[in-house]
Amino acid sequence: MKLLVSACLLGVACRYDGRSKLHPLAQELCRCHEVIPVCGEIFGGLPTPRLPSERREGGVFASDGGDVTDAFRRGAEEVVRLARLTGAQAAILKERSPSCGCGEIYDGTFTGTVVEGWGVTAELLRREGIPVLGESRMGELLTEDEACLVKITRDPAKKL
Numbered sequence: 001m002k003l004l005v006s007a008c009l010l011g012v013a014c015r016y017d018g019r020s021k022l023h024p025l026a027q028e029l030c031r032c033h034e035v036i037p038v039c040g041e042i043f044g045g046l047p048t049p050r051l052p053s054e055r056r057e058g059g060v061f062a063s064d065g066g067d068v069t070d071a072f073r074r075g076a077e078e079v080v081r082l083a084r085l086t087g088a089q090a091a092i093l094k095e096r097s098p099s100c101g102c103g104e105i106y107d108g109t110f111t112g113t114v115v116e117g118w119g120v121t122a123e124l125l126r127r128e129g130i131p132v133l134g135e136s137r138m139g140e141l142l143t144e145d146e147a148c149l150v151k152i153t154r155d156p157a158k159k160l
Contacts, residue, residue, distance in 0.1 A: 001141070004083055004091035004125070005029065006100050007037035009135050014039045018049035021094060025138045029092070032142055036086050040099035040121035044075025055098045055117060056108025063110050069120075072099055076121040080128050091125050092141070095134035102134035 008015045010030070011022040029035060042048065051062040059069040076099070083091070093100035101119035106112065122132045133140070 001090065002034045002036065002086055002088045003029070003141070004038045004079065004086075004088045004093075004130075005035050006092065006094040006097070006135070007039040007042070008094055009092065009138075010035070010037050012037060012039070014042050014048050016041070016048075016050050016052045021135075023135050023138060025142060028142055029138060036082065036088055038079045038082060038091075038121075040072060040075035040079050040119075042075070043078035044071035044073070046071050046075070052110065053098045054106045054108040054110060055101075055119070060098050060120060061108065072120040075099060076124040079121050080124055080130075083125065083128070083130055088130060090131040090133065090141075091122070092133050092135060092138050093119070093122050095136060102132050 008021045009023040010026050011020045013020045015021060051064055053060050053062045053068050059067055060072045062068050093102055095102055096104055096106055096114060097119050098105060099119045099121045101117060102122050103116065104114050105117040105119055107115040125132050
């Protein structure tokens with residue numbers, strides 16, 4: 001299966017703090033699937049490191065109050081473009097990120113409060129019909145056979 005995967009989960013130091021969030025199953029995922037690393041924030045032109053950002057009021061704002069919504073949107077559009085070019089069938093993205101968050105994101109107050117919501121890139125991928133899963137579900141793609149994509153896209157019990 002062709003999968004978009006948040007680059008930080010693969011060990012790329014592209015997070016706001018200049019670090020990665022290497023996932024323990026990332027290497028195995030790369031052995032079992034065709035993995036395409038993505039980072040909507042980098043693709044949108046933001047530097048590494050950068051100020052932390054969170055979603056609120058329909059936009060994305062840095063911790064100093066600066067509006068970085070346009071950069072996040074540009075990055076999301078580039079990720080979708082890459083998904084189309086490569087034929088990616090699903091995405092595994094960094095949970096709670098303002099770009100990649102999958103069902104939960106930080107609330108925009110920079111207090112660590114989590115609310116229901118989607119990151120800019122995750123939201124656009126979903127609108128384009130590409131299933132999006134958070135990294136806590138990565139193991140599902142290692143334990144399933146080729147019918148996995150059908151299960152991910154059609155199982156109503158799974159929250160995507």
